[in-house]
Amino acid sequence: MWNLARKLLLHDRLRFAVAIAGVSVSVMLVLVQVGLYFGFMDTASSLIDASTADLWVGKQGNESFEFATPFDERTLYKVASVPGVARAERVLMSFVQAKLPDGGDLGVQVVGIETTPGQRSMLAPWNVVAGDPQRLAEPGAIVVDRTEYAKLKIDRVGHVTEIAGTRAEVVALTSGIRSFTTSPIVFTDLRTARSYLPQFGDEPVTYVLVKLAPGADRLAVQARIEALPHLAAYTTPQMSTRTRTYWSERTGVGAGFFTTAVLGVIVGFVVVGQILYSGTLQYLREYGTLKAMGAKNSAVVRVILSQAMISAALGFAVGAPLAIGMRAAMKGANLNVALTPELYAVTAGITIVMCAFAALLSIVKVLRLDPASVFKG
Amino acid sequence: MPAALAIQETVPSPARHAVIARVAGVAKTYGSGENAVAALTGATLDIRAGEVTLIEGPSGSGKTTLISILGLLLTPTAGEVWLEGRNVAGLGERELPGLRARNFGFVFQGFNLFPALSALENVAIAIRMKNPRARGAEAEARRLLDHVGLGSRAHHLPADLSGGQKQRVAIARALGGNPPILIGDEPTAALDTKTALSVMELLRELATTERRAVVVVTHDPRLERFADRVVRVEDGRIEAITTPNATPAT
Numbered sequence: 021m022w023n024l025a026r027k028l029l030l031h032d033r034l035r036f037a038v039a040i041a042g043v044s045v046s047v048m049l050v051l052v053q054v055g056l057y058f059g060f061m062d063t064a065s066s067l068i069d070a071s072t073a074d075l076w077v078g079k080q081g082n083e084s085f086e087f088a089t090p091f092d093e094r095t096l097y098k099v100a101s102v103p104g105v106a107r108a109e110r111v112l113m114s115f116v117q118a119k120l121p122d123g124g125d126l127g128v129q130v131v132g133i134e135t136t137p138g139q140r141s142m143l144a145p146w147n148v149v150a151g152d153p154q155r156l157a158e159p160g161a162i163v164v165d166r167t168e169y170a171k172l173k174i175d176r177v178g179h180v181t182e183i184a185g186t187r188a189e190v191v192a193l194t195s196g197i198r199s200f201t202t203s204p205i206v207f208t209d210l211r212t213a214r215s216y217l218p219q220f221g222d223e224p225v226t227y228v229l230v231k232l233a234p235g236a237d238r239l240a241v242q243a244r245i246e247a248l249p250h251l252a253a254y255t256t257p258q259m260s261t262r263t264r265t266y267w268s269e270r271t272g273v274g275a276g277f278f279t280t281a282v283l284g285v286i287v288g289f290v291v292v293g294q295i296l297y298s299g300t301l302q303y304l305r306e307y308g309t310l311k312a313m314g315a316k317n318s319a320v321v322r323v324i325l326s327q328a329m330i331s332a333a334l335g336f337a338v339g340a341p342l343a344i345g346m347r348a349a350m351k352g353a354n355l356n357v358a359l360t361p362e363l364y365a366v367t368a369g370i371t372i373v374m375c376a377f378a379a380l381l382s383i384v385k386v387l388r389l390d391p392a393s394v395f396k397g
Numbered sequence: 398m399p400a401a402l403a404i405q406e407t408v409p410s411p412a413r414h415a416v417i418a419r420v421a422g423v424a425k426t427y428g429s430g431e432n433a434v435a436a437l438t439g440a441t442l443d444i445r446a447g448e449v450t451l452i453e454g455p456s457g458s459g460k461t462t463l464i465s466i467l468g469l470l471l472t473p474t475a476g477e478v479w480l481e482g483r484n485v486a487g488l489g490e491r492e493l494p495g496l497r498a499r500n501f502g503f504v505f506q507g508f509n510l511f512p513a514l515s516a517l518e519n520v521a522i523a524i525r526m527k528n529p530r531a532r533g534a535e536a537e538a539r540r541l542l543d544h545v546g547l548g549s550r551a552h553h554l555p556a557d558l559s560g561g562q563k564q565r566v567a568i569a570r571a572l573g574g575n576p577p578i579l580i581g582d583e584p585t586a587a588l589d590t591k592t593a594l595s596v597m598e599l600l601r602e603l604a605t606t607e608r609r610a611v612v613v614v615t616h617d618p619r620l621e622r623f624a625d626r627v628v629r630v631e632d633g634r635i636e637a638i639t640t641p642n643a644t645p646a647t
Contacts, residue, residue: 024522026512031513110487309509311569314498315526391497392470394505395461395582 021319025326028299035295042291043335043371044342049284050367051343052357054349057080057268057277058357063268064200066262067131073109073142073229074238076259077245080252084270085263086129086201088113090224099228102244104236109134109142111227112213114220115203119182121173128172128183129203132213135186142229144298145207151177151192161191167354168204182218198354217377285374292331293378300324300382305394310393324382332375417577417610418444418467418500423476423486425462436462440476444578447608449601449623450451451615454630460614461582463630467612468501468580469493498527502571504600508563510555516542517551518568524573531574541569545599554634561592568599579603581613591647597623 029036068085077099082088093110100108117125133141135157145153145163155161155247162183164174174181179190181208199205206214217224232241232251238255245253254262268274284326299321300307307320347357425437438461444450444467453462465471466478469485478486480500488496510519520538524531531537542551543564555563564584571579579600585593597613601623604611613620621627621641629637 021525023518024511027513027518028511079399303509303511305509306511309503309505310430310523310526311494312468312498312503313501313523313527314494314574319526319529353490390470392465394509395465395470395504 021322021326021331024269025323026330028303028323029327029330034301035299039292039295039331040334040338042295043288043331043375044339045292046284046288046374047336047339047367047371048342048346049287050281050370051363052339052346053277053281053284054363054367055343055357055359056350056355057274058358058360058363060200060273060277061264061268062358063198063356065263066197067143067199067205068256068260068263070142070146070197071229071256072140073256074232075228075230075242075245075253075255077228077251077253078226078306080250082252084266085259086113086115088200088226090114090220090226091250092221093223093225095248096225098229098248099230099251102241102248104233104241104244105230106233106236107142107231109229110210111143111229112210112217112220112224113226114213114217115201116184116216118172118184118188118204118206121181126171127203128206129199129201130183130206130208130213132208132210132215135209142231145194145197146194147195147197149195150255151190153192155191158189158191159209159275160187160189160212161208162188162212163192163194164190164204165194165197165206167196167198172204180210186212186215188212190384205235232395241284285370286331288371289374289378292328292335292375293381295331296324296327296379296382297385299327300385304385304389307386308371308389308391308394311386311389312394316385320386321383324379324386325376328375329372332371335375336371338369339371340364414445414447416443417446417480419477419479420463420467420473421477423463423466423473423477425459425466425471426474435505435633437466437473440466440630440633440635441630442467442635442638444610444612445625446577446610446627447604449611449613451603451613451620451624451627453618454632454636455616458501458630458631459633462633463628463635464580464582464612464614468503468578469497498574500578502568502573502576502579504567504571504579504584505565506565506583506586508555508560508587510563510566510570511629512555515552516547516558516562516569519555519566520573521571523570527574534573538569538573541572542566544572545569560588560591561596562600564592564596565599568596568603572603575638576609578610578612581611581615583616584612585615585617590619593617594619624628 079089079091096108096110114130115127116130118128120126133143153163156163174190177190177193181188197205242253245251347359350357421441427434427436433496440463454460466473473486477484517533517538520541521534524534524537539551542548545568547565550562585596597620600611603609624641627641628635
């Protein structure tokens with residue numbers, strides 16, 4: 021059956037090429053669009069995903085990770101005293117203006133973390149490629165990402181700039197820490213961050229990060245913290261999902277990318293369906309002859325399904341490398357296309373289902389084909 | 398006898414002239430009520446091993462309906478179709494493909510060969526389609542092509558074959574699965590006279606040497622010399638059955 025299917029497909033090479041092109045474009049669109057979406061979502065939750073905290077405690081009603089309402093420092097002590105909490109750490113996060121060398125201003129996302137000597141913060145900057153992150157404890161020290169050089173007009177460790185009217189010195193550089201909001205992320209010590217944000221009052225905090233004591237019941241600790249007034253506690257994966265969901269739903273980015281991906285599937289479906297159907301019509305008398313001579317419907321259907329599967333396999337084989345090429349091209353524009361093995365597997369499955377459904381019209385045609393029709397002229 | 402037919406194959410060997418299929422009192426009406434059209438009425442015909450039966454008649458007379466019912470491609474409105482010792486007229490679509498695969502090979506005016514497949518592949522695919530568990534389909538296809546004198550053209554595509562060669566490939570395909578009955582729907586109509594006669598000669602030899610029943614619909618009276626019987630169909634009725642090669646009584 022495979023041999024017959026392959027030969028029928030290859031007999032008209034132009035039509036075959038169109039079918040493979042249709043599937044390839046479809047596969048590439050699905051991979052790139054969904055990969056871009058996952059890339060954006062990875063960026064949106066990258067700070068949370070990189071943290072070593074077991075729980076994130078914030079104010080109830082916080083919809084967005086980035087736009088969290090601050091509370092005062094007493095909350096830290098309340099959380100730290102909850103049974104099962106081994107360690108609690110403050111984080112202050114907000115947007116402030118940074119001064120550019122040319123005199124302009126740029127909004128940056130400040131992440132103020134605790135820099136206790138001898139203890140790594142649960143939200144310490146990672147992927148450090150230059151400088152000394154230990155110096156973050158120094159007043160005015162900041163860590164920025166090198167992919168934001170162009171925006172911040174910073175070109176080296178030791179560069180001095182001004183954030184919220186306060187002197188700031190770059191003490192280390194990271195690679196690949198970017199914000200979904202497009203504002204550069206600036207790590208700094210909690211005290212420095214507070215100096216940028218006097219409007220938040222005395223000793224503001226937006227999150228308390230929690231490390232659980234060994235053997236502590238996570239659900240029980242979470243419930244105890246949530247019993248405190250106005251507080252909500254999420255595990256790191258829960259916090260990550262909340263953030264991704266917020267950006268995906270509130271900005272419509274999810275719908276946008278998935279709509280394009282679905283359009284890609286529809287394009288592939290229509291192209292393959294049309295090619296298979298026209299091929300079936302072309303060989304209708306031959307299929308009828310086989311049925312007249314006793315071939316079962318299932319045997320003829322297998323030939324058509326085999327053609328669909330060949331189209332799916334070759335279309336995927338061409339479309340997947342195209343997507344890899346697109347990822348490389350987009351990397352230059354600082355766009356992350358997250359092509360994971362799972363995405364490849366799911367896209368392969370979608371391609372198979374798409375081609376199988378595209379073959380349905382052809383299958384119905386041969387199932388309804390009256391073998392007696394071969395006698396009619 | 399053509400050299401190609403010198404190879405004898407193992408086929409069911411019912412006694413010559415034994416009845417292996419019968420249509421009895423079959424009728425076929427298309428449509429219903431005022432729009433009903435009787436395509437065939439009260440047709441009775443025995444199909445005998447080793448015989449060539451020609452079915453002649455003007456266009457629209459019911460010839461195709463008759464062979465369609467005989468070949469189990471069409472269900473009669475009334476009457477019986479006897480095959481393998483039982484009336485199969487009322488059988489459903491689940492059983493008919495198997496019956497057709499075991500009993501019939503078809504040859505058409507337009508050959509109906511897959512243009513993308515070689516002669517060998519066209520025959521082999523039919524063998525596999527008839528019986529998906531068939532082993533050695535390719536070797537069997539090669540043997541059948543040798544049998545019809547086309548062994549040397551086995552790897553040619555239909556486009557590279559003449560009309561007569563294509564029809565021989567179609568006959569080899571019809572022989573796949575070793576059916577006792579070959580049904581031809583004007584198999585010589587698209588061929589020149591010489592080629593048509595050689596194809597008919599081949600069918601005649603298949604009947605004579607292998608005791609297959611060959612049933613051919615034709616408009617061409619020149620083919621009568623190959624026939625044991627000629628069935629004349631007019632206005633949906635079998636008007637006459639004659640034996641053109643019968644030795645006149647003295």
